[in-house]
Amino acid sequence: MSPTDPYRHHPGLRDKIRPAEDSYFRNLDMAEFDRRVAEAGMPEDWRTPDAVREARRHEVLEGRFDRDLWVFAFGSLMWDPAMEFAEVLRGRTDAYERRFCLVDTGGRGSAEHPALQLAIDDVTGAGRGCDGLAFRIEADKIDHETFVLFRREMISHAYRPVWLQLDTVIGRIEALAFAADHSSDRIDTTIPIAEQARMIAKAEGMLGSNAEYLTETRERLALLDLDDPYITDLCTRVAALRAAGTAP
Numbered sequence: 001m002s003p004t005d006p007y008r009h010h011p012g013l014r015d016k017i018r019p020a021e022d023s024y025f026r027n028l029d030m031a032e033f034d035r036r037v038a039e040a041g042m043p044e045d046w047r048t049p050d051a052v053r054e055a056r057r058h059e060v061l062e063g064r065f066d067r068d069l070w071v072f073a074f075g076s077l078m079w080d081p082a083m084e085f086a087e088v089l090r091g092r093t094d095a096y097e098r099r100f101c102l103v104d105t106g107g108r109g110s111a112e113h114p115a116l117q118l119a120i121d122d123v124t125g126a127g128r129g130c131d132g133l134a135f136r137i138e139a140d141k142i143d144h145e146t147f148v149l150f151r152r153e154m155i156s157h158a159y160r161p162v163w164l165q166l167d168t169v170i171g172r173i174e175a176l177a178f179a180a181d182h183s184s185d186r187i188d189t190t191i192p193i194a195e196q197a198r199m200i201a202k203a204e205g206m207l208g209s210n211a212e213y214l215t216e217t218r219e220r221l222a223l224l225d226l227d228d229p230y231i232t233d234l235c236t237r238v239a240a241l242r243a244a245g246t247a248p
Contacts, residue, residue: 006087009169013088013133016079016223023082024207025152036206042106047156057150060161060176061142069142070175071149072164074098074132075118076213078220081135082152083145090224091134091166091175096120098130098228100196100214101180101189102158107207115203115210116196118217119159119180121189131226134166134175153178158186193230197237211238 007014020026030050037046061069072091073081075098100116109115120130137145153159159178166175180187191199203210218231 004086006085009087009089010224012223016220017088018080018082020082020084023080025080025082026148028151037106046106048154053150053154054147056154056161057146061146065142066139068139069137069146070134070166070173071137072132072134072166072175072177074120074130074177075217077135078133079216082148083135083137084141085135085145086138087136089134089136089166089168089170089173090131090226091168091173092129092131093120093164093166093177094129095123095164096130096162096177096179097123097128098132098230099180099189100200100234101187101191103186103188104203104205104210106205108205108210108213109199109203110205113202113204114199115205115213116191116199117210117213119187120177121180128228128230131221131224131228133220133224134168134173156186157181157184193233194237197234197241200234201238201241211242214238 002008034047038044068086071077071081071083072093097120098118099121100118101121102117102119104115104117105111107115108117123129154161158181160181162177162179164175164177166173180189182189200210200214214231214234218228218235221228221231
């Protein structure tokens with residue numbers, strides 16, 4: 001296998017990750033996106049101004065534009081990173097855990113049936129940790145690739161950029177990730193798991209259903225021979241609700 005093959009460490013992921021050029025998020029038409037979000041009932045000021053987001057990107061990456069960058073994926077970035085990458089690794093952090101705690105009334109949900117999207121949150125006590133994927137962006141591509149990344153992950157006030165130490169097959173690496181920002185009113189970590197399942201079972205938005213997002217997450221973890229008990233539990237609960245006809 002070629003030393004320049006991005007999938008050399010995990011060949012089973014080949015053809016399982018959407019190419020950057022095929023991603024909806026790669027060349028996002030913000031005017032069209034704003035129009036669709038407005039139709040979904042989101043307020044006009046729902047997203048972070050472009051200049052503010054760009055200033056934050058440069059602040060976070062200050063002094064790092066001249067070296068390769070690892071980005072940690074724990075949710076939809078695992079199958080649709082929208083970035084051009086030179087290498088992908090399975091990675092794990094014990095400092096954060098995956099949670100459906102980001103309330104979404106546009107992308108995967110609506111004002112009537114809010115969705116829940118994933119964030120990673122600080123582990124308190126005996127946490128689960130979090131397994132996912134790390135993508136390596138080459139230094140000469142960092143500026144544009146992180147522009148695409150921040151436009152997607154920091155489009156509104158919900159995440160905060162963090163630097164993680166990840167354990168991988170090539171040793172420990174440092175990676176950029178996006179964790180729950182508890183100063184945002186879109187982050188709610190108090191929702192019981194039964195209510196999480198009910199919300200996920202019902203919600204659907206312009207990017208698809210919340211249940212599909214949950215199922216995709218489980219399937220991507222399965223490709224890595226991983227089972228997140230929290231995700232498995234939610235999948236079982238959501239499937240039961242939908243089978244019982246308590247969700248559309």
